[in-house]
Amino acid sequence: MSDNPASPDRPSPALTALAEAHGVATQYWSFFGEQVTVPAATLRAVLRAMGVDPLTDADIDDALAAVRAEPWRGLLPPSAVVRQEGGTIAVHVADGHDVTLSVALEDGSWRDLSIPDQQAESREIDGTTVWRVQVPLPGDLPLGWHTLHAWQRPFGGGEVDRTASCVFVVTPNRLPEPPSRPGRGGRGWGLMAQLYSVRSQDSWGMGDFADLADLAAIAGRRGADFLLVNPIHAAEVTVPIEPSPYLPATRRFLAPLYVRPEDVREAAYLAPADRAVVDDARTPVAASDTDPRRIDRDAVWTAKRAALALIHAAPRSAARQAELDAFLRREGQPLQDFALWCALEEHFADTLPAGAERPAAAWDISSPLVAELRTPLADRVDFHAWLQWIADEQVAAAQAAATASGMRIGVMHDLAVGVHTKGSDAWSLRDMYAQGITVGAPPDMYNQQGQDWNQPPWLPPALARAGYAPLRDMIRTLLRHAGALRIDHVIGLFRLWWIPTGLGAGAGTYVRYDHEAMIGVLALEAHRAGAVLIGEDLGNVEPWVRDYLSARGILGTSVLWFEQEEDGPRPPERWRRELLATVNTHDLPPTAGYLADEHVALRARLGLLEQSVEDALADAAAERGAMLRLLRERGLIGAEPTEQEVIEALNVLITASPSLLLGVALVDAVGERRVQNQPGTDKEYPNWQIPLADGDGRAVLVEDLAHNERFLSLTAAVDDALRA
Known part of the structure; x- marks a missing residue:
C-alpha cells in the first residue's frame, strides 16, 4: 500500500514524522531563499541508511512507535555528555521500583547522585509502566571521561533486577580566550600555509614536518603566535596519492608522507651503504624542490617509503624500543587496524592486475580473508604502526620549535570534514558510517547542482552508542602536539547534507547531529590540551550556531x-570578537x-x-x-x-x-x-x-624567507599594527 499514491515524490505525514524523529530534515530553506520539501525517495534512502526501511504505511507507523519508545526502554541513555555547570540526566525506571545512581570517576573514586522526589512523566512500554526521572547533576563534578552506573530494584529494598552503565562525559562550559603576547590587548596573529607547498633545501620534493618546525620558528621570531597548516591526516599508502588534504583515508592518524627520513634517529646510525641508498632515493625528488610547477606526491612517497623501510629495519636501542612499545600500547587496536589497512592496500596493489577489483571480503575487517592475511602481512603492519610513532615524534618537535620561538599557541591543525569512502576509517569503523550515503552541500550560486564530497557521514546513534570515542580519539591525536585546531565546515557538527547514492547532490537533505555532545567532547579535549578551537563557519550557517559557538569559547x-554590507565592505570594527x-x-x-x-x-x-x-x-x-x-x-x-x-x-x-x-x-x-x-x-x-x-x-624556499623583503615587510606591518 503506497503512503501517497497521488504524489509519490511528496512524503506522507507519517513518513515526514518518522524522518523528523530520526533527525532528518523534511523541509529546508535553500541558498536562494526558497522553502524546499524533501522528496519521499530521499527520505526513504536516508532512513534506509540509518537501518530503518519501512515499505508500507503500517511499517512506518511501527517504525515511528519504535523510535519514540526507544529512549524509554533503556535505564540509562547510550551515553551522556553534560556541562560542568550541572543540568539533569533522564533515567527510565519501571513502575514499582527505585533506582540508585553512582559515577565512577576517572581517578577511581565514586560519587553518588541524589534521586529527587518529583512528579515524573510515565509511558506504557511493552506492557509495563515506565517512569522518566530527571536526576539533577551537581555542579562540582570534575571534568573528564567517567562512567555512570544505575541499579534498579523493587520498592522496599528488594534484590537488584536491572543494571546499566554508560559513558558519562563532563565538559567545560566555556573555553578560555587564546593566549597572546604582552602589549597586544589579548590578541594575536599567525601565519597560514599549505605545508606540502613550503619546501626547503633539505626537502624531498614537498614540505614536511621538518619544514613545519623551521617555518614555525621563523614566524614565531617575526611575532606570530600560531602557524595554521592544511590537514595532515593520513592519505593512501599506494600511488596514486589523493592530492586533497581534505579527503583523507583517516582523520585519526597522521600522514607519513610528511616525515623527514633523515630526522629519524636510527637514520644517523645506518651503515654507509644503507645511508647511500637513502640519499639515492632522495636525489631525484629533491631536484624538484626549486621547480615551481607542481608537487608530485606519488614520486615523493615512492622515494620516502623505500628509505623509511630501510630505516625501520635498523636496530633500535633499548630506550627507543621502550618508547615505541609505549606508543603502540597507548594507541591500541585502532592503530593496529589502520596499519593493517595500509598493509592490505600494499598487498592488493602488488598482487592484483592494474584496475582489477579486490575481493569483496577485503572490504570487511571481520572477514576470514582479512584474518587470514594478518599473519603474512605482519611485518608491513609493524612498519606502518612504526611510521605513526615517527610522525608523532616529528610533529612534537615542530610544536616544540614553535613555542621555543615565542609563539603562544604554536601549530594550528586543520580538521577535515570527513574521510574517503574507501579509506581506513570507513573500513575499520564501518558500523559508525552510513552506507550508501555521501556528504556535500546543497545547490548555491557557485555550484547550482550542489556538491558531493565523496565522504560517508557518521551515524548519529552509532556515535552515541560508542560514547563519542572515535571523535575523542581523533581530536586527541591532533591536539597532542598542537596549540589549536581549526574545524573545517564546523556546521557539520550540527547538521550535514546527506546525499543518497544515485540521486545527485541536489537531491539530498540535512541530518541533525547532537551538537551539544560533539561540541562538548571537542571542548573537553581542547581544555585538556590547553588548546584553542576555531570553527570555520563561512557560508550558509544558521545564525544561532555562531552565537552558540561563541558562548562555548570557540572562535568563528x-x-x-x-564581509560585505549593502553599500560595500563591512568595516572591520563591526566584525565579531570571537x-x-x-x-x-x-x-x-x-x-x-x-x-x-x-x-x-x-x-x-x-x-x-x-x-x-x-x-x-x-x-x-x-x-x-x-x-x-x-x-x-x-x-x-x-x-x-x-x-x-x-x-x-x-x-x-x-x-x-x-x-x-x-x-x-x-x-x-x-x-x-x-x-x-x-x-x-x-x-x-x-x-x-x-x-x-x-x-x-620563482620557487620560494623556507631559507629564502629570512631575506624575502615582502615577507619581512608584511609580517612587520601586521605585528606593528597589532601592538599600536
Whole structure:
C-alpha cells in the first residue's frame, strides 16, 4: 500500500514524522531563499541508511512507535555528555521500583547522585509502566571521561533486577580566550600555509614536518603566535596519492608522507651503504624542490617509503624500543587496524592486475580473508604502526620549535570534514558510517547542482552508542602536539547534507547531529590540551550556531572579501570578537592574483563562469574599487599604490577589527598569484599541488624567507599594527 499514491515524490505525514524523529530534515530553506520539501525517495534512502526501511504505511507507523519508545526502554541513555555547570540526566525506571545512581570517576573514586522526589512523566512500554526521572547533576563534578552506573530494584529494598552503565562525559562550559603576547590587548596573529607547498633545501620534493618546525620558528621570531597548516591526516599508502588534504583515508592518524627520513634517529646510525641508498632515493625528488610547477606526491612517497623501510629495519636501542612499545600500547587496536589497512592496500596493489577489483571480503575487517592475511602481512603492519610513532615524534618537535620561538599557541591543525569512502576509517569503523550515503552541500550560486564530497557521514546513534570515542580519539591525536585546531565546515557538527547514492547532490537533505555532545567532547579535549578551537563557519550557517559557538569559547572565521554590507565592505570594527579574521582563504586566489583578476581568467579558462567574462570582470573591478576606496579613506594607501602596498594595507585593515586572532597567508607574504584550490574542479586544475612561488613564478624556499623583503615587510606591518 503506497503512503501517497497521488504524489509519490511528496512524503506522507507519517513518513515526514518518522524522518523528523530520526533527525532528518523534511523541509529546508535553500541558498536562494526558497522553502524546499524533501522528496519521499530521499527520505526513504536516508532512513534506509540509518537501518530503518519501512515499505508500507503500517511499517512506518511501527517504525515511528519504535523510535519514540526507544529512549524509554533503556535505564540509562547510550551515553551522556553534560556541562560542568550541572543540568539533569533522564533515567527510565519501571513502575514499582527505585533506582540508585553512582559515577565512577576517572581517578577511581565514586560519587553518588541524589534521586529527587518529583512528579515524573510515565509511558506504557511493552506492557509495563515506565517512569522518566530527571536526576539533577551537581555542579562540582570534575571534568573528564567517567562512567555512570544505575541499579534498579523493587520498592522496599528488594534484590537488584536491572543494571546499566554508560559513558558519562563532563565538559567545560566555556573555553578560555587564546593566549597572546604582552602589549597586544589579548590578541594575536599567525601565519597560514599549505605545508606540502613550503619546501626547503633539505626537502624531498614537498614540505614536511621538518619544514613545519623551521617555518614555525621563523614566524614565531617575526611575532606570530600560531602557524595554521592544511590537514595532515593520513592519505593512501599506494600511488596514486589523493592530492586533497581534505579527503583523507583517516582523520585519526597522521600522514607519513610528511616525515623527514633523515630526522629519524636510527637514520644517523645506518651503515654507509644503507645511508647511500637513502640519499639515492632522495636525489631525484629533491631536484624538484626549486621547480615551481607542481608537487608530485606519488614520486615523493615512492622515494620516502623505500628509505623509511630501510630505516625501520635498523636496530633500535633499548630506550627507543621502550618508547615505541609505549606508543603502540597507548594507541591500541585502532592503530593496529589502520596499519593493517595500509598493509592490505600494499598487498592488493602488488598482487592484483592494474584496475582489477579486490575481493569483496577485503572490504570487511571481520572477514576470514582479512584474518587470514594478518599473519603474512605482519611485518608491513609493524612498519606502518612504526611510521605513526615517527610522525608523532616529528610533529612534537615542530610544536616544540614553535613555542621555543615565542609563539603562544604554536601549530594550528586543520580538521577535515570527513574521510574517503574507501579509506581506513570507513573500513575499520564501518558500523559508525552510513552506507550508501555521501556528504556535500546543497545547490548555491557557485555550484547550482550542489556538491558531493565523496565522504560517508557518521551515524548519529552509532556515535552515541560508542560514547563519542572515535571523535575523542581523533581530536586527541591532533591536539597532542598542537596549540589549536581549526574545524573545517564546523556546521557539520550540527547538521550535514546527506546525499543518497544515485540521486545527485541536489537531491539530498540535512541530518541533525547532537551538537551539544560533539561540541562538548571537542571542548573537553581542547581544555585538556590547553588548546584553542576555531570553527570555520563561512557560508550558509544558521545564525544561532555562531552565537552558540561563541558562548562555548570557540572562535568563528571571517574573510575580508566575504564581509560585505549593502553599500560595500563591512568595516572591520563591526566584525565579531570571537574570530580568526583573515584577508583570504585557500579557496580564493592569493591577494595578488585577486587584484589582477586572475580568478576571473582562470574560471573563464575552465568554463566555470555563470556570466560573461565582461560582466565578471566588471563585478571584480567594482568589488576591488570599493575595497581600495576604504583603504584610501583610512589613509592606508596612496593614490597609486603598488600591489605590495595594497596587500599590506588589507592585512593591516583587519587589525582594526576586535577579532582575537588574525591570520596572514604565506602566499600573500611572498606575492604568489596562483590559487591552491579552485572549487568546482577535479582534474581540470592541479588543486592542492601548487608549490610556493613569488609573483614572478620563482620557487620560494623556507631559507629564502629570512631575506624575502615582502615577507619581512608584511609580517612587520601586521605585528606593528597589532601592538599600536
